[in-house]
Amino acid sequence: MVLPSLKLQELIQEIRGAKTQAQEREVIQKECAHIRAAFREGDAPQRHRQLAKLLYVHMLGYPAHFGQMECLKLIASPRFTDKRVGYLGAMLLLDERQDAHLLITNSIKNDLSQGTQPVQGLALCTLSTTGSAEMCRDLASEVEKLLLRPSPYVRKKAVLAAVHMIRKVPELSDIFLPPCTQLLHERHHGILMGAVTLITELCERSPAALTHFRQVVPQLVQILRTLVISGYSTEHSVAGVSDPFLQVQVLKLLRILGRNHEESSEAMNDMLAQVATNTDTSRNAGNAVLYETVLTIVDIRSASGLRVLAVNILGRFLLNNDKNIRYVALTSLLRLVQSDHSAVQRHRPTVVECLRETDASLSRRALELSLALVNSSNIRSMTQELQGFLEFCPVDLRADCASGILLAAERFAPTKRWHIDTIMRVLTTAGAHVRDDAVANLTQLIGGAEELHAYSVRRLYNALAADISQQPLVQVAAWCIGEYGELLLSESYEETEPLQVQEEEVLMLLEKVLQSHLSLPATRGYALTALMKLSTRFQGDNNRIRRVVSIYGSCLDIELQQRAVEYNALFRKYDHMRSAILEKMPLVEHGGPQDDEPGEGKEQPWSPKREVQSPTEPPTSNLLDLLDLLDSASGDAQPPPALDLMPGGSLLHLLDLPSNTPSLAPIPGLKVFDREGLQISLSFVRPPETPALLLITATASNTSKSDVTHFVFQAAVPKSFQLQLQIPSGDTVPAQGGPPITQVLRVLNPNKAPLRMRLRLAYNHFGQSVQEIFEGRNLSQKFTQDPVYHRGSKEDTSTSDIRILVFLAELPTSFPYLHSPPPPTGEIPTACPHL
Amino acid sequence: MMQFMLLFSRQGKLRLQKWYVPLSDKEKKKITRELVQTVLARKPKMCSFLEWRDLKIVYKRYASLYFCCAIEDQDNELITLEIIHRYVELLDKYFGSVCELDIIFNFEKAYFILDEFLLGGEVQETSKKNVLKAIEQADLLQEPRHEYFNVPVY
Secondary structure, eight states: OOHHHOHHHHHHHHHHHHOHHHHHHHHHHHHHHHHHHHHHHTTTTTHHHHHHHHHHHHHTTOOGGGHHHHHHHHHSOOHHHHHHHHHHHHHHHOOTTTGGGHHHHHHOOOOOOHSHHHHHHHHHHHHHOOOOOHHHHHHHHHHHHHTTTHHHHHHHHHHHHHHHHHHHHHHHHHHSSHHHHTTOOOHHHHHHHHHHHHHHHHHHHHHHHHHHHHHHHHHHHHHHHHIIOOOOTTEEEEEEOOHHHHHHHHHHHHHHHHHHHHHHHHHHHHHHHHHHSOOOOHHHHHHHHHHHHHHHHHTOOHHHHHHHHHHHHHHHHHHHOOOOOOOOOOHHOOOOOOOOOOOOTHHHHHHHTTTTTTHHHHHOOOOOOOOOOOOTTTTHHHHHHHHHHHHHSSSHHHHHHHHHHHHHHHOOSSEEEEEHHHHHHHHHHHHHGGGGGHHHHHHHHHHHHHGGGGHHHHHHHHHHHHHOOEEEEEEEHHHHHHHHHHHEEEEEOOOOOOOOOOOHHHHHHHHHHHTTTTTTTTHHHHHOOOOOHHHOOOOOOHHHHHHHHHHHHOOOHHHHHHHEEEEEEEHTHHHHHHHTTTTTOOOOOOOOOOOOHHHHHTGGGGGHHHHHHHHHHHHHHHHHHHHHTOOOOOOOOOOOOOOOTTTTOOOOOOOOOTSOOTTTTTTOOOOEEEETEEEEEEEEETTTTOOTTTEEEEEEOSSSSSSSEEEEEEEEOTTSSSSEOOOOSSSBBBBTTTOOOEEEEEEEOOOOOOOOOOEEEEEEEEEEEEEEEEEEEEEHHHHHHHHHOOOTTTTTTTTTOOOOOOOOOTTOOOOTTTTTTOOOOTOOOOSGGGO | EEEEEEEEEOOEEEEEEESSSSHHOOOOOOOOHHHHHHTTTTTSOSSSSETTTTTEEEEEETTTTEEEEETTTTOHHHHHHHHHHHHHHHHHHHHHHHOHHHHHTHHHHHHHHHHHHHEEEEEEOOOOHHHHHHHHHHHHHSOOOOOOSSSSSO
């Protein structure tokens, strides 16, 4: 080492003089080398200097772990200077996680028992800052001894050391509990501070301690009284308030003791009122005490007059110029709003003022409080304010604000139209930040408000024409235009301006949405479906729509492609069904506020659409599948038969369960058909979360010696129900108990009407083709009693009360077979299954 | 209780760090960096409180130094402002019109003063006089070095 080691001040100066980071690093590295060498040499007199330099370097962020052992040596040294720096180093370098940490326990122990007061102070300080659990256990007795020493300097530190020990090792509470009451009689403010803190800590940790310390409430009230009324000592006062630190601490303890306890609360009522009225609030110290008083009043079982006083104090705080005080007031009012709603309502105008703050912390608090204050009487004005806020608020608050407005609108909307308007406005302003189910809610709402269809669709059209970037809005608008497109073209609705819209313009807009890169895949799906629907609503030529749809038949997005292909099929092969399939949707049952599960949130906008649309889609795909499967030559589908309700039939009460039966009661299965070894049974499951839905599984099993082939099972229900037939597992039941065919039927019964169902079978068995048709009439009773139908050959239709029905959900077309004779033998009727 | 106190300059350089909770060095550095960034980004007129993770941060700027404390949910923010102010007053009384340079060059003294005012994250002495008296007495106990003449110098 050529250069002599620097003094601390010189080192600091040199580091500060360094012009670049690299230069600084160089200086520091050089000095650290010196320090390391010095430590190695064991130069006792200079050690504290070296460590001080090391600590400075450590603060700048450089590694200093090689100084840890030096701290130990310094702590063990008899010199006060060494100890001072040593303990400081220990607090900075030797936290709990270091291995060398425990080694200081012995030194601390020695210092605590034998050291002078300043030394004891150092030891207690280090123990309180970085004492680990083991250290605390070891040193508990020493600290306890120090609690009883006469010197206040050591005692006040010992008390706070006890607080730290209890936080680390709660079992030590037993040791430190007894001296507390005595400590409260001290006059020294430092000891009192510590004692109150210690009692607070004990009470928070153990309910037994809490009960024990309720007896000190009078003592605490006395302390407060002395401070507030008589004790004006210059030593402790801050801006005219006597010892605000102690007052706040005492109030905090009173709060904990008075919570849920009538007697204690009563004992402190007067004092709290006095503190609240007498404290000088011109400076922050007084406001701090007042704030703590308010918190205490609110938390304990205080008299109602006192509570009103507390809320008024908060109201005054709200008008204060000091932002900190306003922040504190908003936070407290938020806590109060549940319990003292009307009192807080009085300050609503001021709260709304705070919304206009530029300070983000304040406006966030104001937003939360405003949302909590919304009720049915102030909904319109509050929503106005909140929407104004939404336009200018910082981005991180937008989501909360938007969802808050929507929630409030849902709860308190005075009229449907206002509700729709509000949601629309929120979507326009903050569309990207709303929750995913907002779209679903809005479509459901619009769907339900029939008188507002024209109004909604016009407004949405205008909004969409103006801006297609806000996805939720675009989705809703696309849906509406699809559903109610014809209302756009009709004469002007009185309350909005006349809207001269041509069909071409609407189509163009939807195409624009489809093509825009701003649109999400989901939005595109909405737009495509809307286009399809318009093909039936609009009178004009469908060529444009057909073109668009066929283009998307080769889209890369699977969802869009599937839709486009299906719609294409609708245009080409099933044009006659198009208008029926694309009819107006019935109102979806409102699911209520959905749980926010991350994965499912995205699917919410889909669910109402899917629920209702799916009855139309699977049949289409089913049909296509069946067509392929059964390889039918005939391409011309017959017009699907109409559903005809059977006159005078007794009703099946399957879905009409008596009220005393819980909806979860398992419904017994039914064997509905048994002939020559072929058995068909139905099992029923009602999923608990959707009581209107019934899942029926039809199982066809074969115990005969011959295979059953070309098996087709169909069912039909009255118009008030919705039925989906899912794809069967196969069409052949092998002989001798081979794997059965299963097919699931989903029956939706929104009106909770009794179910009636007609079933039709067609199959080949023993070389003959068979068709069976029967109805579920009082299914539960009739079938169990008479499970086997006498079915001879297919000619024998007249003997039973069977009608032939072929299923197609919700297609109001005629049934050709209803009153016609059964088809001739030996043929599988070609037309029937594939409709 | 107070979980930690940080003093940093307007350029973000740390001048004092007092941690009352056990954290690894890496975590301390990360927290310091984040907090310094957050506080320095605040505009001058904004309120002194902010929520950060699950703690409340109370900060105040005195000349070129930011005093930043992290308190727990149930603590009183306004009294924490008073605590910060009291500490500044103590430094002022000790150094005589304290400025940032005093704290830079005598950082260990700043620590000693803080340790006489707060202990384990709680206020230990509410009388300014007592705190200053204790520091003076401790200073007197420092064994004099013949090569140094001024108090307080290492």
